[in-house]
Amino acid sequence: MRIAKLFAGFAALLTATGAHAQAALDNLEIIGKPNAETSLSFQPAVTELARDLHWLDQFVFVIITVITLFVTALLLWCAYRFNAKRNPNAATFTHHSTLEVAWTMVPVIILVIIGAFSVPVLFKQQRIPEGDIVIKATGYQWYWGYEYVDHGFGFDSIMIGAGENRLTPDVEAELVEAGYSKDEFLLATDTAVVVPVNKTIVMQVTGADVIHSWTIPAFGVKQDAVPGRLAALWFKAEKEGIYFGQCSELCGQAHAYMPITVKVVSQEVYDAWLEGAIEEYAGTPLSVQVASAN
Ligand SMILES: [Cu+2]
Helix, strand or coil, X not given: CHHHHHHHHHHHHHHHHHHHHHHHHHCCCEEECCCHHHCCCCCCCCCHHHHHHHHHHHXXXXXXXXXXXXXXXXXXXXXXXXXXXXXXXXXXXXXXXXXXXXHHHHHHHXXXXXXXXXXXHHHHHHCCCCCCEEEEEEEECCEEEEEECCCCEEEEECEXXXXXXXXXXXXXXXXXXXXXXXXXXXXXXXXXXXXXXXXXXXXXXXECCCCXXXXXXXXXXXXXXXXXXXXXXXXXXXXXXXXXXXXXXXXXXXXXXXXXXXXXXXXXXXXXXXXHHHHHCCCCCHHHHHHHHC
16 A cells, blocks of 8 residues: 555656656747847857857958948949049059059958958867767658657657648647747747757758758758768757757758757756657667666
8 A cells, every 4th residue: 555655656756747847848938930020130049159150240241341331432432533524534554553462462361351250160060079969850851850869769840730831720729739829830840859958969960852951040050961961060059948940951842841949948857858758759768778888
């Protein structure tokens, strides 16, 4: 009797933990999504990579603004100063060495400066660190499949409303049931990639049929998924929340209907989710991994 009670209590505790984790997953703030009000700017940056990209964008924007203003002013001044009325006798010289060296060297210097700042950003993206968690994303026509390779399980992630491909009342109800609203149509998927906050995630990316591309704008990552090749990207998300992306390589008829959903959660919620996912998708039980690691 006592043992039965103990078991019941233990089971209740497990369910409560699971329910708590599920509630935490459902109540995440939606951060990484296109926003009509701020559509001129980027989605908020939640990784160092994304912050670097935003900074680089601002930096290049300043340079191109200065160049555009300079060229426009030069054009206006030439039109004013050298028109036929003000300048009836046009000059006849054909070369000006100093000027030619200047208009070659100045752009070279500008490009070298841009390169000096952009190449390190590119290298930071492309040097894949040791991941705390390794996930493999496979692009299919037209959905994404994910494998948590360390734990031997995987699942497919399909757009909510994929059968309809338009926002019907049924699709809206499905979205609401999954914790989204109609605004997340074309972005929300039935299952999501779940990762812990502040951990290095290595995402291996490949395609099963044609080329797709995996991206989360708020993370500053994008990688083509090429059949027969295993590419990789990495990110370390610093804020809990929901982040959306969309397949970014034209891959056929339903290319617009294979979005990406990533949920960034606390380590505790991730652990609880992982335990549930291992059970649900028949992954390698955690205790077996501990035993085989020894
Ligand atoms: Cu696609």
